[in-house]
Amino acid sequence: MSTGEIGEVNKESGRPVGAARNSADLKLRVRGVVKSFGSLRALRGVDLDCEVGQIHAVLGENGAGKSTLMSVVTGLLAPDEGEMFLDGHEYRPQNSQVAMRHGVGMVHQDFQLIERLSVGENLFLGWDGAPRIATVQRVHEAAAAAIARFGFSLDPATKVQDLSVGEQQRVAVVRALVRGAKVLILDEPTAALTPQEVGELFVVMRSLASQGTTIIFITHKLREVMDIADHVTVLRLGERVASFPIGECDEARLAREMLGRDVVPLERDSAEVPEGSQVVMRVESLHARDERGLLAVKDVSLQLVSHEIVGVAAIAGNGQRELSEALAGVRQVESGRIEIDGSDITSRSANAFTASGIGYIPEDRLGAGMMLRESIARNAIMKALSVRSERARLTRGFLLRPREIENYANELLAEGQVSTRDAGVPVGHLSGGNIQRLLIAREVRIASRLLIAVHPTLGLDVGATERTWQTLLDARGRGIAILLISEDLDEVLTLSDRILVMHHGEIVGEFQNRTTPPTREQLGLLMGGATPRGDSVGVSA
Amino acid sequence: MHTFELSFAAALLAATPLLLAATGELFGEILGMMNVGIEGLMLMGAVTGVIVTLHTNSPELGLLCGALAGAAYLLVVYGIPVVVFMTEQVLPGFAVWFIGLGLSQLLGNNYENTSVSSSSTVVGLPGIDRIPVIREMIGHFPWPVYVAFVLPFGVAWLLGHTRHGRNMRAIGENPATAATGAGIAVMRWRLFYVGVNGFFGGFAGAFLAVVAVGAWGPDVTAGRGFIALAVVIFSAWRARWLIVGAAFFGGLLILVELGGALAWPIPPDFLSMFPYLGAVIVLVIWSIRGRRGELSAAPTSLGVRVMSRR
Numbered sequence: 101m102s103t104g105e106i107g108e109v110n111k112e113s114g115r116p117v118g119a120a121r122n123s124a125d126l127k128l129r130v131r132g133v134v135k136s137f138g139s140l141r142a143l144r145g146v147d148l149d150c151e152v153g154q155i156h157a158v159l160g161e162n163g164a165g166k167s168t169l170m171s172v173v174t175g176l177l178a179p180d181e182g183e184m185f186l187d188g189h190e191y192r193p194q195n196s197q198v199a200m201r202h203g204v205g206m207v208h209q210d211f212q213l214i215e216r217l218s219v220g221e222n223l224f225l226g227w228d229g230a231p232r233i234a235t236v237q238r239v240h241e242a243a244a245a246a247i248a249r250f251g252f253s254l255d256p257a258t259k260v261q262d263l264s265v266g267e268q269q270r271v272a273v274v275r276a277l278v279r280g281a282k283v284l285i286l287d288e289p290t291a292a293l294t295p296q297e298v299g300e301l302f303v304v305m306r307s308l309a310s311q312g313t314t315i316i317f318i319t320h321k322l323r324e325v326m327d328i329a330d331h332v333t334v335l336r337l338g339e340r341v342a343s344f345p346i347g348e349c350d351e352a353r354l355a356r357e358m359l360g361r362d363v364v365p366l367e368r369d370s371a372e373v374p375e376g377s378q379v380v381m382r383v384e385s386l387h388a389r390d391e392r393g394l395l396a397v398k399d400v401s402l403q404l405v406s407h408e409i410v411g412v413a414a415i416a417g418n419g420q421r422e423l424s425e426a427l428a429g430v431r432q433v434e435s436g437r438i439e440i441d442g443s444d445i446t447s448r449s450a451n452a453f454t455a456s457g458i459g460y461i462p463e464d465r466l467g468a469g470m471m472l473r474e475s476i477a478r479n480a481i482m483k484a485l486s487v488r489s490e491r492a493r494l495t496r497g498f499l500l501r502p503r504e505i506e507n508y509a510n511e512l513l514a515e516g517q518v519s520t521r522d523a524g525v526p527v528g529h530l531s532g533g534n535i536q537r538l539l540i541a542r543e544v545r546i547a548s549r550l551l552i553a554v555h556p557t558l559g560l561d562v563g564a565t566e567r568t569w570q571t572l573l574d575a576r577g578r579g580i581a582i583l584l585i586s587e588d589l590d591e592v593l594t595l596s597d598r599i600l601v602m603h604h605g606e607i608v609g610e611f612q613n614r615t616t617p618p619t620r621e622q623l624g625l626l627m628g629g630a631t632p633r634g635d636s637v638g639v640s641a
Numbered sequence: 642m643h644t645f646e647l648s649f650a651a652a653l654l655a656a657t658p659l660l661l662a663a664t665g666e667l668f669g670e671i672l673g674m675m676n677v678g679i680e681g682l683m684l685m686g687a688v689t690g691v692i693v694t695l696h697t698n699s700p701e702l703g704l705l706c707g708a709l710a711g712a713a714y715l716l717v718v719y720g721i722p723v724v725v726f727m728t729e730q731v732l733p734g735f736a737v738w739f740i741g742l743g744l745s746q747l748l749g750n751n752y753e754n755t756s757v758s759s760s761s762t763v764v765g766l767p768g769i770d771r772i773p774v775i776r777e778m779i780g781h782f783p784w785p786v787y788v789a790f791v792l793p794f795g796v797a798w799l800l801g802h803t804r805h806g807r808n809m810r811a812i813g814e815n816p817a818t819a820a821t822g823a824g825i826a827v828m829r830w831r832l833f834y835v836g837v838n839g840f841f842g843g844f845a846g847a848f849l850a851v852v853a854v855g856a857w858g859p860d861v862t863a864g865r866g867f868i869a870l871a872v873v874i875f876s877a878w879r880a881r882w883l884i885v886g887a888a889f890f891g892g893l894l895i896l897v898e899l900g901g902a903l904a905w906p907i908p909p910d911f912l913s914m915f916p917y918l919g920a921v922i923v924l925v926i927w928s929i930r931g932r933r934g935e936l937s938a939a940p941t942s943l944g945v946r947v948m949s950r951r
Contacts, residue, residue: 176821197824212822214814216941217807225811226823230804239807272822 126188127152127314128173128204128283133182135168142168144338145182150283150316150331153309157317157329157346159358162533162561164335166318170285173316174206175199186283205281209288211272213260219243220256223275246278251307265416266297273304277313284308285316290324292587294415295624302328320358320562321590322351334358355562364566366594368573372614373408373597378441380404380549380581381427381458386436388419388426395434396422398605404550404581409572411596411613412585415627419605420585421463424554427583428460429453430468440549454486459547461540463554469539472528476520476538479527480509483546490546516541517567533564540568547580554585569595589620601626646777648899653779653786654853656891658683658845660789662869663876663883664796665841668834670873671800673813673942676719677734680866681741682839683846684859686711688745690847691757691857700759704785704847711843712836714741720835724828729946738866742859749857759783759852783852785844789887796880809834813940816947827947845869864917868894871920874927878939886923893919 130148134141143165150156160166171177173184175193184191186202193199196206213222220243224230231238243256252270260268269289276284286305290298305315305328317329325332326346333343334357342349342357355363381404390396396419404410414420425431427438429450438446440456453460462468470479481500484490494504509523516537520530527535540556553572557565572595576582586592592599593613601609601623609626611618662679669676676682689710694703718737722728762783769780800806811819812827820827850861868890875886893916899905900912931938 196821200824208822212818214811214818214823216814217811221807221811222823224804224807226808226819226825232804233802234804235802275822 125151127154127186128191128316129185129188130169130173131183131185133169133172133179133184135172135177135179142338143172143179146335146338146340147343148173148333148340149343150314152314153312154330155305155309155315155317155328157319157325157332158335159319159322159325159332159354160335161320161358161563162559163337164358165338166335167287168338169335170206170287170316170318173199173283174204174285200276200279200281203280203282204285205276205279205283206285207269207272207276207287207289209291211268213268213271213275215261216259218257218259219247219254219263219271222260222271223247223256223278227279229279247274250274250277252304264297265292266294266300269293269297269301270304277308281313283314283316285318287318288320289317290319290321292416294627295589295620296628298324322354322358325354326351336360359562363562366566366569366573368577373405377405377407377579380406380441382437382439382442383427384437384439386423386426386438387434388422388431388436389434390419390422396605397426397434400436400605400607402600402607404583406549406579406581407576408597409576409582409584409595411592411599412583412602413589413592413599413623413627414585414587414602416587418602418627420602421554422605423602424460424463424552424583424585428458428462428552430460430462451486454483454546455488457487457547457549459543459545459551461543461551461553461556465536465539466532470527470535473526475524476513476518476527476530477505477509477523479538480512480523480542481505483542484508487546487548512538512541512545515545533560536560537564537568540571544571544575547575550581550583551575552583552585555587556584557586557588557591565591589623592623593617593620599623603627603629643777644903646774648895649778650782651895651898652888652891653782653790654891655894656887657786657789658849658853658865659869659872659890659894660793660883660887661785661845661848662842662866663872663887664789664792664880665838665845666869666873667796667876667878667880667883668841669838670878670943671809671813671940672831672834673816673940673945673947674719674723674831674835674838675730675734675944676715676737676835676838676842677731677870678719678737678739678741678866679842679869680862680864681738681745682711682715682842683849683862683866683869684741684745685714686843686846687850687861688749688752688846688857689843690851691752691755692748694757694759694851695752695755700757700762700851703757703851704762704844707847707851708840708844711841711846712839715839715842716832716836719839720832724831724835724947727947730944746859749859752857754856754858756856757851759855762852783848785848785852789848790884793880793883800880810940813942816942831947842866842869865894868916868920871923875923877927877931890916890919 126149128150130146132145132147133143134145135143146165146169158166168177172179175195175198191202193202214225218240220240223243223246224239240256247254247256252274254267254270260271289301293301309315319325329346331345332349332354334341334354336358383400383402386397386400387395388397400423412420422431426433429448429452433446437444445452445456466472481494484494494501494508506523510521513521513523518534518538544551557568560568572582584592584595596613599611599613599618600607603626662683666676666679686707690703690707693706694700715737718740719733722733723730763781764784765781769776800810808825811823812825812830816827819825846862850857854861872883872886872890876882896912896915897909900907901909
C-alpha cells in the first residue's frame, strides 16, 4: 500500500568493476550501448564520458538517439548491449527509481509536475525521504529549507499551475537535487524559455556544476552548446560521430557533425517588402475569449500585407493561439472586425475563411489539423473542398472524383516530401514529422492570400525545419501574406519582415526586422511584460 | 410521540450504507477511478453477508465476508480491466452493476426473504444513555453506523496530512506524471484502492441487508449504489462532506416511511422518487457552482483512461 519495493537497489552495483580502467574524475562512463526497437537500431554502440562538475552537451537531430540514450542512463530502457559505470562502479539501473537512488536524476522536457499541487508538495511527491505524516504547512517549511539550501528562490506554497515555465523548470531541478542527484540530465531545457529565463537557467547550471554536479544537457541548438557546455558529444543516426571539448570546435563544425552535411542557406527573393504590396487582412480592435471565458485577445489591431512575413513573438499562453484561431475563423470573436481584401468576414464560418484563401497551420496538428484515422487522401482534400476552384476539380455535382482526389493527394505528398506515396494509408500511420509536412503542404496550397502558421517547425529536425522555412519564404515570394506565430525566437528573427510582441493578449511592441532588428533581449523583456506599452525601442505602432 | 428523534435515527441508519459506499468510491475517485457500478457491488456484498450470517449466526462475520467479497469482486470485474489492461472505465462499471445483479440473484435464490438477526451488533454509546432526546437520536445503533460516520474524518486526515495521501492525490491528478516524475508505482496503488473501494462497497451492501433490512432480496439496494455516487459528487471530493451528503440523501430515503406513518396526502411512489430527484438537482447546482470555481474540482484524471505501463 505504500510505495513499497519500488525497485531494489542493484545488488551488483556495490561491487567495484574495472575501477582502475578510467581516470578518477570520470563520473559517468557509457560503453558501446546498443538499443533496437524491432528493426530500428536507435543506438548503435554509443560511448559517453562525463566528468565530475562538467556540463556535457549531447547534441543531435530528432531521431539521433539522444532520448533513447538518456532513457538507458536513467533506467527507463534496458540496453541490448553495452555497459555503464558510475564513479567507476558498474551501473545497471532497472528503473528510474534505482537510477535516482544512485544519484542520476532527470528533468524532463515537460517537467513532470502535478499542476494542481503546490511547489512543496511536488518536491516531496513519491519520495521515500519525505516525512510520512506532515501537515501541508510542515511540507512547505521543509520545502523552503531545501529550496534555500540549493540556492533557489521559489515560494513552496504556490501551486505549480500558477508558476511561469521557467519557475516550473526550477521546481523540477530542485526536485531532482532534493533526491540527491549528482548527475542531472536536462532534456531540451531551453525549449519553452524566454531569453532571460535561458540566461537564468545557465547561471543555475554553472553554479551547480561548480558545486560538483555533473550536468548532461540535451539539445539541438548549436548556439546554446557554445554558450554553456564544457564538452560536447554529437550523435547522428544512433552513433556517436564526435566528442570534443568546447574550446576545440565552433558552430559550423558542430552543425556539420550533427547534420552530416553543410547547412543550406535560405533563399529570399527580396529583402524588402516590395512597393505596391496590398493589404490582405485588416484587423480592428479584436477581442476574443479563451476556453475558460477569460479575455485572451485584447484590442488587437493589425494589417497583414502581401509579400510580408509578420512574426508574433510571445510566451505560451499570452493570447497568440486565440489570436491565430480568431484570424483563421475557428474561434468566435467577442468584438472587433476582421476584413479580408476589404470585405468583412468577422462573423462568417470557418469555411468562408478558407474560401477566402486563408491557410492555417494550427498548434494542435494532430487534434485540430488532421483526422488520424482517415486516409491521407481524405485529409488532403478536407479543406480544398471549401475552395471553389479546387472543388470544381475534385467533385462533379454531389459526387467526389476519386482519381482526381488521389492525384491531388499525391501532389501534396510530393510537395511536402512525405515519405510515403500511398494516399490510401491512414494519416495516423505516418510519423509526426511526416504528418506535419503533409499539413503544411495542404495549407500552403489553400493559402492563396494569407497563411497563418503556428509553431510550424515545432518538433521538426534541422533538415525539415530548413525546408519548412524555405516553403514559407517561397510563399512570401509568390505574394502571400504570412502570419508566423512561434515561441522560437530564432525562427521569428530569421523569417520575419516585421515582428509583433504579444503579452497578456495585447500587442506591446512592433519592430521592422529588416531595418531595425530587435535583439533577443529586447524581445524577451517585452514578452515578459517588462516594458510598458509603446516604450520600447523601434516601436512604430 | 418521538417522531423527530425516531426519524433522525432512521435517517442516520439509512445514510450509513450510502456513506460507507461513498467513502469507498471516494478512495477510487481520488486516484482517478470512477466506478459507476456501486449498485452491483453492494448487491454482491449484501448476498454474501446474508448467506454467511445465516450459516454462522454471526452478523460480524457476515459483514466482514460481505466486505471481502466486495473487494474481490471489484478487483476481478473492474480492477483487472481498468488498471491492468488499461481499458476505459464506464463499461467495466456497467459490468460491475449487471454481473452483480445477476450473480447475487443466483447465489441468493435459496435465501430470499429468510430473515437474519443482527441484534448483537447494536451497541450503546456510553454516557449518552442518560441524556433524553439525544439518546433516542444517536444512542443505540449497530456499530457500523458509528464506524461509517467516523471514517470520513480518518480519510480526510489521510488525504491532507500524510505523504501517502499526497501520493494518492498526485495519482488522481496525473497518473503518468506521478509514475515517471515522482516515481510512484501507480498501477499497484490503483489496484490496492480498487480493493479498498470494493471492501467498503461490499461492507455497505452487507450492512444494508444484514443489519438495516434483515433479509436478502434482489431489490434490497433499490438504487442506493447510484445515490452513493451522487454523494461523492455532492461532497466535491472532500471526505468530511460525505457525511453531509449521505445524511441529506438518507433523509430523503426515509420520506416514504415518514409519509406513510404521518399519513401525508402525497402518494408514496412520488415520495420514493425524491432521492433520485434530489441527486439530479444536486448535480445541477454543483455543476453551476463548480464552473464558478466555488468548489474543489474533481481529480483531473477522473474517468480518464490511463495509458502508462507503470
